Amino acid sequence: MSHARTDRSAASRVFLALLVSAVVIGALVALFLVVEAQRATRAEAERVTASTAVALAASPLVSSSLADADRERATRTLEPYALEVIDAAGLDFITIMTTTGIRVTHPDLDEIGKPYLGTIPDRPQPLTEEFTGTLGPSVRTIVPVTGADGRLLGWVAAGVTTETISETLLRRLPLSLGITAALVAAGALGAWAARRITRRIAGDLPPGQVRDAVSSYESIRTLGDALRAQTHEHGNRMHTAVALLELGRIDEAIEILTETSRQSQSLVDQVTARRHGDPTVGALLLGKASQAKERGIDWRMTIAPDTPPTPLSPVDSVSVLGNLIDNAMDAVTDADDRWVSVTLRRSPSDGIELDVADSGPGVPPPLRDEIFASGFSTKEAGAAGRGVGLALVRALVLDAGGRIEVRDDPTTFHVTLPAARGRGRR
Known part of the structure; x- marks a missing residue:
């Protein structure tokens, strides 16, 4: 949109933030050095006068x-x-x-x-x-x-x-000011380096569009995983049906195709039951159902027909829901009873309540705030979305005026969103 040209870029904001921090730290260091020099000069005067008087x-x-x-x-x-x-x-x-x-x-x-x-x-x-x-x-x-x-x-x-004493202090000030100038210069150099690195990554995009880009990437990733799993599942069933037809076992082939159609239709009916359903979110849920089956996870989905429209854009909706589901699927990997449940319903304030629950080991209370911090993850480094997904989810939910919390028995990520006033940012 046009506001991208008037907003400061993310790189410029990083530079200004670090530069201001360096100046503030430098000023505090300078104040400390001056006060310490004043104290040391007076203490030295007291020591010299005392030792001289005692000696005399x-x-x-x-x-x-x-x-x-x-x-x-x-x-x-x-x-x-x-x-x-x-x-x-x-x-x-x-x-x-x-x-x-x-x-x-x-x-x-x-x-x-x-x-x-x-x-x-x-x-x-x-x-x-x-x-x-x-x-x-x-x-x-x-x-x-x-x-x-x-x-x-x-x-x-x-x-x-x-x-x-003041003259002695003034003679010592250049050293304090030199140290302060060196700190500010080092901070400015670090800010300049951070700006170059940020610009290589984000170009001249403002922070809002950088987050939109991350959200879009997360949406494409999770939606792509879901659709790949769905395509893979249907491909396996079609190959099986074709093989049965080639072997002349027509009844078994029809039974497989009928069962596939019945299961798919059941999922489609749940997704399309919403009066204000989002086709992108619907495709995501259908794909995640296939992905759960592929991973041996019991998929449970409940969508109330009167669930209102979301205040999030389609891309942000996929980011929030997709990342929460991916997180839940990862959490049940080593569980004996592996299941993931997704529930969408109208909230008492006519907004949306989203629950993504799982049979995983849960989140320890001390980590319930840390898991939403950017870069934090209890999983292996390098996996897609690690350290980004939940941080992005919280940012999108809070930006929309909602809230997110973690509950126990079973482990549930509970999201509350207000009623939609428009169609997101895009």
Whole structure:
């Protein structure tokens, strides 16, 4: 139809979906890396300030200078030492102070002799905090300086401003952004490859027409299998009848042909009893009856005469019914009592109820959702329709506004379809 030209192709939709996914994943990775880098940078600042402050507090030079009552001499001794450690450790300040918090050292000489801006613990114990001092907001660690007798001699505070932490973070951002760009590029490359592969398979068809093509293929496959079985059965009977005629056993030949006609007519009567029957579905059911007989399966079919028309197109109807019957026939392959039952009737809401039951082992409850997933199958790989049939059935039923469920005792695929408002999509 004409909408195929305006809808995006399946290949384009696959490309866009994967590309958007790659960008979203890349953005999430970038956010994670930035947050992690921020956390790591702050943790590193806390670790450096703590280790530096602890090392200075344990220095004999610091403890002996603070033990001296002469604060100016302590400043002359400790200020150069503190500045040297600041450069070596990459810190913004080291403040050595008295027990009351009066600064002995500070990067800004004008601040020496003034009170320390920050929290001084009530007890001689380390403390790491973020505080705004003369250099702005900073992460700092304050550690007590004690003498050999355990007496408090003073305090050492080492800190890094948040501005320095931000600059360190900015230096690490290019790596995070590079990783993000690489992920997005890899995702875009994968999306491009997926688009090429999808286009080779589906061309420029939109998703709806791709599914229609799959439905058509499934319809032709299952209908072809059914008609082949029917042709094979009738061919065998005709060959037998011809052979009997050649042998002069006319009565037996007539009996075989009469029985064949009677059985075929019985099936035809059931199929054509519907006022709104679909010839394609009728042909499918007749063929599946022959296919069941060929495989030694007891075929049971009940079609209510008042069954309304289906909202599905003929191709989709064959796909739904044919795949459910094929699935049932496969399920009874190893059963002792092998039978498949198909029932079509009017639903209480004037729609259609379809039951395809079998004598197979059933579907375990944990798998009842998985069996409708595309690609899922408990059968050998490579068989026709494996991993596609039930997924397609559910897609067609849901698209028509119906529902499908699996029931027990016996195993039954129950499909409910609404009343037809039109003749499908085609």
